[in-house]
Amino acid sequence: MGEQARQLSRERVLEAAVGIADAHGLGALTMRSLAAELNAKPMSLYHYIRNKDELLDALVDRVFAEIELPEVGGDWRAEVRRRSVSARTVLARHPWALALVETRTNPGPATLRHHDAMLGVLRAGGFSLPMTAHAYAIVDAYVFGFVLQEASLPFDSADSANAVADSIMEGFASGDYPHLVEFATQHVQQPGYHFGGQFEFGLDLILDALAVHHGASHPSSIRPENGVPQPPGRSR
Amino acid sequence: MGEQARQLSRERVLEAAVGIADAHGLGALTMRSLAAELNAKPMSLYHYIRNKDELLDALVDRVFAEIELPEVGGDWRAEVRRRSVSARTVLARHPWALALVETRTNPGPATLRHHDAMLGVLRAGGFSLPMTAHAYAIVDAYVFGFVLQEASLPFDSADSANAVADSIMEGFASGDYPHLVEFATQHVQQPGYHFGGQFEFGLDLILDALAVHHGASHPSSIRPENGVPQPPGRSR
DNA sequence: CAAGCGTATCGTACTTAGTACCACTTACTT
DNA sequence: AAGTAAGTGGTACTAAGTACGATACGCTTG
Numbered sequence: 213m214g215e216q217a218r219q220l221s222r223e224r225v226l227e228a229a230v231g232i233a234d235a236h237g238l239g240a241l242t243m244r245s246l247a248a249e250l251n252a253k254p255m256s257l258y259h260y261i262r263n264k265d266e267l268l269d270a271l272v273d274r275v276f277a278e279i280e281l282p283e284v285g286g287d288w289r290a291e292v293r294r295r296s297v298s299a300r301t302v303l304a305r306h307p308w309a310l311a312l313v314e315t316r317t318n319p320g321p322a323t324l325r326h327h328d329a330m331l332g333v334l335r336a337g338g339f340s341l342p343m344t345a346h347a348y349a350i351v352d353a354y355v356f357g358f359v360l361q362e363a364s365l366p367f368d369s370a371d372s373a374n375a376v377a378d379s380i381m382e383g384f385a386s387g388d389y390p391h392l393v394e395f396a397t398q399h400v401q402q403p404g405y406h407f408g409g410q411f412e413f414g415l416d417l418i419l420d421a422l423a424v425h426h427g428a429s430h431p432s433s434i435r436p437e438n439g440v441p442q443p444p445g446r447s448r
Numbered sequence: 449m450g451e452q453a454r455q456l457s458r459e460r461v462l463e464a465a466v467g468i469a470d471a472h473g474l475g476a477l478t479m480r481s482l483a484a485e486l487n488a489k490p491m492s493l494y495h496y497i498r499n500k501d502e503l504l505d506a507l508v509d510r511v512f513a514e515i516e517l518p519e520v521g522g523d524w525r526a527e528v529r530r531r532s533v534s535a536r537t538v539l540a541r542h543p544w545a546l547a548l549v550e551t552r553t554n555p556g557p558a559t560l561r562h563h564d565a566m567l568g569v570l571r572a573g574g575f576s577l578p579m580t581a582h583a584y585a586i587v588d589a590y591v592f593g594f595v596l597q598e599a600s601l602p603f604d605s606a607d608s609a610n611a612v613a614d615s616i617m618e619g620f621a622s623g624d625y626p627h628l629v630e631f632a633t634q635h636v637q638q639p640g641y642h643f644g645g646q647f648e649f650g651l652d653l654i655l656d657a658l659a660v661h662h663g664a665s666h667p668s669s670i671r672p673e674n675g676v677p678q679p680p681g682r683s684r
Numbered sequence: 685c686a687a688g689c690g691t692a693t694c695g696t697a698c699t700t701a702g703t704a705c706c707a708c709t710t711a712c713t714t
Numbered sequence: 715a716a717g718t719a720a721g722t723g724g725t726a727c728t729a730a731g732t733a734c735g736a737t738a739c740g741c742t743t744g
Contacts, residue, residue, distance in 0.1 A: 220721080242701060253723045255703075264702065311550050313600050324625050331627035341635045349597065349643070350590070350650040357593025361585065364549050389560050391567035399577045407585070414586040421657040456692080478730060489694045491732075500731065 220252060222260040226270055230306070233271070238308040268312050273320025275309040278302045281329045288337025289419050292347075295330070296355050296415055303359040304408070310359055338426060347422050354418055358411055365407060456488060458496040462506055466542070469507070474544040504548050509556025511545040514538045517565045524573025525655050528583075531566070532591050532651055539595040540644075546595055574662060583658050590654055594647055601643060 228249045232241045243264060247254040261267045280298035282291035303309055319327070330352075334344040399405060464485045468477045479500060483490040497503045516534035518527035539545055555563070566588075570580040635641060 243703080244701070247723095254701095255724080256722050258703075259721060310596075311547065314547050314550070314596055315600075317600055321624075324628060328625040328628045331631050335627060335630070341631070344631070345635055346646055346649055346653075349594070349646045350653065353591075353593030353597055353650065354586070354589050355593065356596050357589030357591065358585070360546075360550055360592050360596060361589055364551075364553055388557075389564040391571060392560060392564045394571070395567050395577070395580070399581055410582055410585045413582055414589065417582075417586065417657045417661070418654065421653045425653065479732080480730070490730090491695080492693050494732075495692060 220250060220256060220260060222270075224250060225257055225260045226267075226274055229267060229271055230274060233308045234306060238311060241308075265316075269316045269318045269320060272309060272312045272316050273322045275302060275306050275312075276320070276326050277322035278305075279326060281326060282333045284329060284332035284336055286333065288333045288339070289423060291333045292330070292351060293415060293419060296351060297412065299355050300359055300411055303356075304362065307363050310356065310363060313356070343425060346425075350418060350422065351415075354414060358414065362408060456486060456492060456496060458506075460486065461493055461496045461503075462510055465503060465507055466510060469544045470542060474547060477544075501552075505552050505554045505556060508545060508548045508552050509558045511538060511542050512556070512562050513558035514541075515562060517562060518569040520565060520568040520572055522569065524569045524575070525659060527569045528566070528587060529651060529655060532587060533648070535591050536595055536647055539592075540598065543599050546592065546599060549592070579661060582661075586654060586658065587651075590650060594650065598644060 225246070229241055229246055232245060232249060243254045243257060247257055250257075261270070279302050280295050282295040330348055331344060334347055335341075339347055461482070465477055465482055468481060468485060479490045479493055483493055486493075497506070515538050516531050518531040566584055567580060570583055571577075575583055
């Protein structure tokens with residue numbers, strides 16, 4: 213892009229790596245392509261990165277760093293919600309990241325800071341240790357799982373069902389998958405459909421359910437404000 | 449293992465591929481290692497498989513085939529629960545499968561049958577189409593997400609925290625991650641702790657919440673409690 | 685039974701990717 | 715100016731996917 217190689221740096225290397233992965237997918241991120249992007253030769257990168265594995269670890273941490281941290285003193289529900297929405301947004305921006313999270317198990321500082329903050333809001337919000345564990349596990353399973361599903365959708369929007377439709381359509385025509393057919397034609401292919409829109413519904417459902425369990429195994433603890441049923445209202 | 453090469457077959461190839469992935473991980477599954485396992489030469493495999501991508505697609509479908517199908521007529525909650533527990537069990541048995549699900553977006557027959565059955569129980573259970581979509585998305589996000597987390601745990605049990613502990617411990621000592629420390633020492637490293645045990649708790653929590661929304665035609669209008677944005681600012 | 689043919693198997697070799705090894709170049713120090 | 719360390723890159727080895735045929739084997743059909 214620029215003219216010729218300004219001084220390399222770990223920062224520039226990582227930045228370029230994210231750029232390549234965002235633009236062309238993880239598969240396109242090779243040491244060679246990365247070097248080319250930086251107007252350098254492959255081996256030069258090894259001065260800033262031990263090997264490709266370490267590079268990938270660093271990328272994961274970089275993505276985690278983009279997620280909004282929950283504020284530890286704040287209302288747990290609002291804070292967890294905000295960071296969960298942010299997490300999904302970030303992961304949608306870097307779809308390749310999820311594949312990495314799965315493999316790389318060396319959390320970097322941003323990742324640890326993130327976990328710490330999440331545990332922090334929940335504890336400060338009055339959750340017992342075991343309930344904190346449950347809540348965190350459930351919320352994150354949902355967030356990551358949702359993104360995972362988005363990534364592996366056969367039909368990611370109402371129209372792009374075409375390519376995949378081939379193999380499906382055999383079965384469709386044969387009546388093997390009646391419910392899938394109903395679902396696809398009556399729901400998915402309907403005008404306003406957008407899978408991603410379901411995210412917040414599920415998130416709220418889970419947060420509400422957690423609120424009910426709030427403080428469990430801490431019989432003494434009382435839930436200050438949002439234990440009181442709010443007047444029923446629409447969510448938005 | 450065996451003596452010499454019995455006749456190859458697609459079945460044998462896939463079986464061997466699953467075996468290698470189970471035993472040594474996806475990374476160890478190469479056309480060459482697969483051929484070796486079958487006492488054959490790499491190129492022989494291409495008579496049963498178009499290319500490696502197709503092989504991976506087939507493996508995903510094979511894993512889906514192992515998951516217990518919900519029975520379409522039965523009690524939706526019980527059936528969804530049973531298949532969800534089964535799904536987690538299967539995915540835990542083949543940890544590499546999740547990574548594939550993420551990439552491969554060509555559902556095979558078993559996968560489609562699976563989706564169809566899930567949609568079927570929910571519809572038969574009285575869920576509206578939109579609520580079916582929500583319910584399925586939420587449950588599967590949770591199931592897949594939970595497995596994903598299990599796969600990427602830095603500390604997967606009370607003791608094996610050692611290897612990873614290096615990078616973490618810097619921060620631990622420095623007091624950067626107080627809540628992580630509390631969590632690790634007071635909860636994770638406690639005798640009976642086992643992350644996987646949390647699965648059913650969360651699953652039930654979600655199913656209960658879905659039961660509340662059961663049959664809603666316009667889901668967002670019946671949030672049970674505290675679905676209203678709280679006035680910001682006041683917190684403890 | 686021989687000739688012919690389709691299917692299964694494999695030998696060879698090309699391509700892409702990660703990276704070890706070492707040489708060179710440059711910039712900063714003294 | 716000379717020495718040194720840090721940065722850069724050329725070459726080449728290895729692993730993996732797979733294209734392109736060639737061969738081998740068994741089963742028909744004359």
